[in-house]
Amino acid sequence: MAESEDLSSSSSNSSSREDMHFFEGVEKLLEIWFAPNPANKNADLRKIPRPMWDALLKTVRCEIISFTRNDQIDAYVLSESSMFVSKRRWILKTCGTTTPLQCFEPLLRLASEIAGYSEIEDLFYSRKNYKRPELQVSPHRGFEEEVAFLDSFFDDGRAYSLGAINRDCWHLYTLSRGGGGTNKILKRNNHIHQLHQQQQQHQHHYDDSQMIEASMQPDPDQTIEILMTELDPKVMAIFTKDECTTAKEATQKSGIHRLIPGMIIDDYLFDPCGYSMNGISKNCGKKYKEGCYMTIHITPEPEFSYVSFESNVASSDYGELIERVIRTFHPGKFIVTVFANKTSIAANASREIEHLGTIDQWKRRDIQYSRFASYDLTYAQYCKYPS
């Protein structure tokens, strides 16, 4: 297989690596849920104006290149991946050598001063292991550095590595009020002292409403990610200007538009190659206030091909969706992660994925389940065989 020959030659000949073209497709994914503000029912992250997002994304080393919205979610295609802004949920997914944790402080300030939120309810920072970690920029030069950075903000964040850490794996830093502790309280820090003071004032009141809230059922929520490597070069060729002149052509030709029906698609084909798409939909059930989305990002070069699929679409059986995605892209290896809270119809995803030992020619090599304060997580890794 030409692809794996390319891969082995690039990794064995390290002296010439510096000269080779390389792009890190693996994204850093930051998802933050702000706690509803009892003193401000109109709090909304979408109040933050575009120039402020532009400035914030400069600290991340990327920029907005396309935008679409519905009445639940603002969806941005970025020069490096995507950003989704809802009333109280913020998602930033960026690839390459971007530095999303660098925008953490400015984001908290905008959330507090403009959007009206002073408390984080849940935070998830996650990524697959990088293909070339040595090319990353601080504080992203390794998971330890990323954890130390986040630990400087939070007293009770928890860091996990799922999968075989000497092979394909996936890192997660998470923080959840559901844990019943002080884990949502930012540490004293000069830079965000103002926010901290606001939090202190709300704290007591909050703890009470918290008790009531805890006895209530949370809104259902779930996220599935499928992170694929060593993809079929024939499929990857679709996402080049050589083969397609427009993003829409690539979307149709690959079958991306059929993966989740009913999505309004905003797609982008990079020159000479590379592809990003955001899909948004209102057909995710009435209970889902923060908007339904999907997003796909493709690094097609055979030497370091990478495709990520992510969606918060609810399903009691992700098997079919996983099959559609991997039959579309034909990865050599892939990781699946599913987060689901207890009211989600995906709450049994772990048992369902447990039964997916083999999908077509892909065989599962790892499966791990973790119970966190508010969410259950299922992690699985598959390889094509014979490889």
Next chain:
Amino acid sequence: MAESEDLSSSSSNSSSREDMHFFEGVEKLLEIWFAPNPANKNADLRKIPRPMWDALLKTVRCEIISFTRNDQIDAYVLSESSMFVSKRRWILKTCGTTTPLQCFEPLLRLASEIAGYSEIEDLFYSRKNYKRPELQVSPHRGFEEEVAFLDSFFDDGRAYSLGAINRDCWHLYTLSRGGGGTNKILKRNNHIHQLHQQQQQHQHHYDDSQMIEASMQPDPDQTIEILMTELDPKVMAIFTKDECTTAKEATQKSGIHRLIPGMIIDDYLFDPCGYSMNGISKNCGKKYKEGCYMTIHITPEPEFSYVSFESNVASSDYGELIERVIRTFHPGKFIVTVFANKTSIAANASREIEHLGTIDQWKRRDIQYSRFASYDLTYAQYCKYPS
């Protein structure tokens, strides 16, 4: 609580740390199952004579201080923890700044030249995070270094970190023939080339018998470990020469002899403090050919107290055993790990521990399940509250 004050003062005043007495109770645990040798039915690790074990343990930086046996298992108390030798299973558990991975090559050589084994069937190297990793000796200065060392021997070992890696966690390197790959083949290596050549010769024959064996049910096997920190100083005082003059007195006074009935106990009380015990039993069911054991090691100093409990006793309900152990030692925090293969009566341990959200005043903070090639693993971490 005096204990936690001691702990916080020792960690905040790092400049005086060098002068403080410290002992790393956290053990490195290496368990190796050699594959039955079809050409040599009399292969047996217990053929390795005592002087050779003495020499091997010198490379680990520890020595034998007591010995007991039955017809299934040889049990050694070491200056730093324990060693158990059965027909084809070898367990080495060592604390302090010992270097168990340094004996890996000599062990493989003894297994091949004296005991009659040339293939590893399963290997597990595991440990809790160290309290003071900076005091460890190569190749044990961090999990990354330990993984790199083991990866230099094996092509397909898999390394995992369970639990929150920025808090209490537990590391595992595992290798299993059950994975169906080439993972049991040692890499070409001058030092163990002879063993490797023997393996090559047996390889083809082995792969065939392997196919047959894979369709057979494995002998049931399971291991439970309970790793405890921040223990009740009143309980810890039992394990000092101040309070007890003999090991037997400490065993009886603490209630260790009641934890698992029917164990023949070999216990040792260190001067001025510290305690180790091995228990062996033949009452573990006829199917259990490699012998049943338990082992406990205690570092009682309040500044760095640590107790480990380990046993391969079979149970379909470890809840009662976990309760007995933690009510005996009163830890501030503890980790439970359970390995069980599919024929073990502990195969449902994960679901059972899932229901143990709270045990007395201990509350679970983490639970993770992993399916490996031959074993399922459950990891859970608990904290006492209010802490």
